[in-house]
Amino acid sequence: MKNKSWIVTLCAVFSGVSLAVVQNKVSPIMNILMETLNIPMNTAGLLSSIFAMVGILLAIPASSLISKIGVKKSGVLALCMTMVGTLIGVFTTNVTILIVSRLIEGTGVGIIAVLTPSLITMWFPSEKRGLPMGIWGSWMMIAQTIVFLLSGFLSEKWGWQSLWWLGLAFCLLSLVLFVLFVTEPEPEHNYMSKSDEKISTMQAIKSKSSLTLAVGALIFTFCSFSFVSWITLFWSNGTGWEIAYTQKMISLLYFIEIFYAVGIGYVLNKVKNRVNLAIFGYILYGIVGFLCFHTSSPALVMTLIFIYPLFDAMIPSVYWTVAPQTALKPAYAAIAIGTLNIGLNLGTLLSAPISGWFVENFGWVSIGYIFIVLGVIGSLITSRVKFNF
Secondary structure, eight states: HHHHHHHHHHOOOOOOHHHHHHHHHHHHHHHHHHHHHTTOOHHHHHHHHHHHHHHHHHHHHHHHHHHHHOHHHHHHHHHHHHHHHHHHHTTOHHHHHHHHHHHHHHHHHHHHHHHHHHHHHHHSSSGHHHHHHHHHHHHHHHHHHHHHHHHHHHHHHHHHHHHHHHHHHHHHHHHHHHHHOOOOOOOOSSSSOEEEEEEEEOHHTTHOOOOOOOOEEEEEHHHHHHHHHHHHHHHHHOOOOOHHHHHHHHHHHHHHHHHHHHHHHHHHOOOOOOOHHHHHHHHHHHHHHHHTOOOOOOHHHHHHHHHHHHHHHHHHHHHHHHHGGGGSSSGHHHHHHHHHHHHHHHHHHHHHHHHHHHHHHTTTHHHHHHHHHHHHHHHHTTTTOOOOO
16 A cells, blocks of 8 residues: 555656646746747736636635546546647747637646645545655646756757647656556545545635635745746846856756755654744745845855755645645545645736736846745744644
């Protein structure tokens, strides 16, 4: 059972990574899209973040979908919908159609973002959930490492559409692995559903702790996706680095973050008060984010490349791990994960357009101040999270 739980988890995480490649392909080529499609910063930001709108709408329904048709069918549906959206996007230069295709792609992440942590909750008891959730917490970083590492070479050789083909290839491989290896545990070994009681969605979403965690998640992804959307342009302008070189440095940042996320997951299995890590991490995250958008020193930028990912990994790793325990009862764990995803996706949706507007009107320094303010607020909100079981 132990080996099977890890095989299922790793295949499901890879599916999440594949869909995150599709989601994050816009950020490293934002400048190319603005120039090629002749669009302003806020529209380019919308192309990046509109992906999250479907994630918001599907966060709770995805939980019901998984319970009705099962994990395997839900995962296959997620991957197939994303591939359909990608194929539409790759053959158009019309901005409106491209935005619609991003919404279709977002269906996949909306489902998989609930499905994978739900699977982990099914296969692992709460005391052993930290490490697999920490690995799951690295899904975005792995994808960001891949797209920032390859975007310069691919876009220069085959145009911006090459990133769309890359995402499609990942999804096809994930589909094969998902069909072959991903399954739910037997009922007697399922740590999510201990009974056959009927799940009331309206009752489940009344958990104050789940809603509080979702607000904290909104703040985190607003900061995190504001960073990934604009840091390439800011660091290139400030340091004088070529865009391609900056992309490689950001790829290094997210590569480092993968190891931080796994390490934090290991720590989460050892500590009792997991929430304290996020409370502490939020304060330092705000300070480090402030510095990222205030320095033009190549030496300091290189230092931040190693510091920033520690706190960018810490907060979501904690949130994913504790989310099931904020449910009113174990049977409602998937709804709690869905509620968390509403916050994560709403923050993603709002991040690039709003931060892009601030940059255009108040300069790059404004994003740094946003980090400081939201870091304090995020810490205070996280301190209010309580466990129900």
